[in-house]
Amino acid sequence: MRITALFTLILLSTNLFAATGRVFVSNEHADSVSVIDSATNQVIETIPVGKRPRGVGVSPDGKEVYVAISGDNAIAVIDPVTMKVVRSFASGDDPEAFAVHTNGNLYISNEEDAKASVFDPASGALIAEIEVGIEPEGVALSPDGKRAIVTSESTNMLHVILIPEHTIETNILVGARPRAATFSADSKIAYATSEISGEVKKIDIASGKVLAKTSLGDDKAKPKDVLVSRDGQRLFVAGGRANQIFVLDAHDLQLIKAIAVGKRVWGLALSRDGKRLYSTDGVDHQISVIDTETNTVVATIAVGKFPWGVAIDD
Amino acid sequence: MTPTLKFSSSPGCSVLRTLALVVMFMVPVVGWAxxxxxxxxxYLGERDTDSWHGAMQGLDEANAQGKFLRLRYELVNANDQADALALNGVAIIADVSPLRLLRVSELAFDTPVFNVSAADDDLREACQPNLLHTLPSLxxxxxxxxxxxxxxPGSEAIAQAWHPRFRKYAAAQLNKRYTKRVGRxxxxxxxxxxxxxxxxADTIARLGVAESSTVLEALHTDLAFDGQKGVDLSFRNTGQLRQPLLLIEDGKIVGEAPVAGIVAASNLDSLGLADCRK
Incomplete structure (x- = not known):
């Protein structure tokens, strides 16, 4: 009897803490978050969250989903199981993109304030503020947890920030309007996109040197999000108004394939196993689901108006 | 290839850094703080004009970048043409008559002179190599x-370089910063x-050099700037900055030029004199 009770408890807790496999999409112009079941590619819930939701992220333990509510200067916290907003906290002016540290803290770019801020989402406490360039946008955290990169769009820089000191280590000038950055698995390399110059750069963090750069051929290519494949061999770049996702060789940035998706492809998220890539196709109000082995679109899912960010609880 | 420089912003090693900058910026235009x-x-022209306030807003933003690179830009107001030349700045921003613009750019040789207020076509047709026009021509x-x-057909629209209601491409952010600073x-x-x-300033930061003729060359060949207009802007050999324009009717933005459907939206040279030789 006692053993059965214990077993049930274990089973129950396993179920409670198992990832939901749900995909969370912020709809910038619908003030909502669409929740997709990744097993069926169906929208199972639409959650009202507040004005102009943009960045989305999942806590390291998978128990919370965070959404930057730009119009309300707040972060909304969603329970991925119940799919309800459980609380929110003030996040500084105009939060846009953010990244979740393995210690649970959120690193947020505050576009109008030329600052990055660090918040503890459990208490809502502001841990640090870092002055960066004008119109900060993309935020990336190194897998080793020792560095953050914040891109400033109107100052054309990557600011490399040391953690936990929260001081700027280096400032790296890149092409016009840097939008997003990401780290390699060993935390030594950063990849960054510049929207106006249509560039992707591969940068050595220790020296600040550009190891490789490429210009995406398409005139309309305004690269936004960038992610590294789980095996570290490829890059996925959201091509903005090129309406394509560019798959690049992570070593030399040579183009492997351009995958046609919906209009104004913006945000990207990769499943934990690396097999599925999700993109927000803003102007088509849809999500594209891509098989990363064949680099083909396997599903498109209608969501709310102007999807911006996407994150997966897996 | 645009050189990418890495600047350290951590404190310490200031002697080494100063030495490094002395080597990097071996130029007369630099004041040695x-x-x-x-x-x-x-800056040559009256203060308290729109061009002056715009330049001051630009200076704020240049220094927002410069503080990470240990660069501090200053905008010094010249009393007259002789003073503007004697001040020996890296460039001259000039809000003066077309005749004076031509004269000062001739005397300034290979120092960039920016025309920020005259739309006259003659100034572009003059093809003065160091005279650059950020304002669109007539x-x-x-x-x-x-x-x-x-x-x-029949539209009463007018064309402008900019509009306070322009929002795309982070234009809204620039309008907000400017209005907050200047009050209009x-x-x-x-x-x-x-x-x-x-x-x-962005060109100087990329070059790591503030020498006038080097900067002038880079402005013509290596500009990386969108002007919050969403495309890469560049200078024609006429000195004119290529740029999209806005069409305004009843105080509202109704379109952008190059007008898609009539010409290719990317064909910035469909606007004005494209080339000195034509």
């Missing part, structure tokens, strides 16, 4: 209107003043 490095930009505005009227909305001349200082 110990640290950070001072870069002088000269011919550009006219071509924008012609294109628009082919799409919307951003005009074409204000945008032209802002753009001149901003693109100049």
């Amino acid at each position: 110990a640290d950070p490095l001072s870069v002088r930009i000269t 011919a550009m505005l006219d071509d924008a209107l012609q294109q628009w009227r082919r799409k919307r 909305s951003m005009s074409d001349a204000a945008w032209a003043g802002w753009a001149a200082v901003k693109l100049l």
Whole structure:
């Protein structure tokens, strides 16, 4: 009897803490978050969250989903199981993109304030503020947890920030309007996109040197999000108004394939196993689901108006 | 290839850094404050004009970048033409008559002179190599209107470089910053003043050099600047900054030029004199 009770408890807790496999999409112009079941590619819930939701992220333990509510200067916290907003906290002016540290803290770019801020989402406490360039946008955290990169769009820089000191280590000038950055698995390399110059750069963090750069051929290519494949061999770049996702060789940035998706492809998220890539196709109000082995679109899912960010609880 | 420089912003090693900057910035235009490095930009024209306020907004933003690179830009107001030349700045921003613009650019040789207020076509046709125009020419505005009227016959729209209600491409953020600073909305001349200082400072930061003739060459060949207009802008050999324009009717933005459907939206040279030889 006692053993059965214990077993049930274990089973129950396993179920409670198992990832939901749900995909969370912020709809910038619908003030909502669409929740997709990744097993069926169906929208199972639409959650009202507040004005102009943009960045989305999942806590390291998978128990919370965070959404930057730009119009309300707040972060909304969603329970991925119940799919309800459980609380929110003030996040500084105009939060846009953010990244979740393995210690649970959120690193947020505050576009109008030329600052990055660090918040503890459990208490809502502001841990640090870092002055960066004008119109900060993309935020990336190194897998080793020792560095953050914040891109400033109107100052054309990557600011490399040391953690936990929260001081700027280096400032790296890149092409016009840097939008997003990401780290390699060993935390030594950063990849960054510049929207106006249509560039992707591969940068050595220790020296600040550009190891490789490429210009995406398409005139309309305004690269936004960038992610590294789980095996570290490829890059996925959201091509903005090129309406394509560019798959690049992570070593030399040579183009492997351009995958046609919906209009104004913006945000990207990769499943934990690396097999599925999700993109927000803003102007088509849809999500594209891509098989990363064949680099083909396997599903498109209608969501709310102007999807911006996407994150997966897996 | 645009060189990418890495600047350390951590404190310490200031002697080494100063030495490194002495080597990097071996130039007469630089005022030698110990640290950070001072870069002088000269302003010729009245203060309290839209162009002046735009240039000051540009200066704020240039220094927002410069503080990470140990560069400090200053905008020094010249009393007259002789003073503007004697100040020996890396560039001259000039809000003066077309005749005086031509004269000062001739005397300044290979120092960039930015025209931020005169739309005269003659100034572009003069093809003075160091005279750069961030304000669109009358011919550009006219071509924008012609294109628009082919799409919307009978439209009463006017063409402008900028508009306080322009929101796309982070234009809303620039309008907000400017209005907050100056207390009025951003005009074409204000945008032209802002753009001149901003693109100049960004070019100096990329070069790591503040020497006038080197900067002038880079402005012509390696500009990386969108002017919050969403495309890569560049200078023609006429000295004119290629740029999209806005079509305004009843105080509202109704279109953008180059007008898609009439010409390719990316064909910035469909506006105004494209080339000195034509």
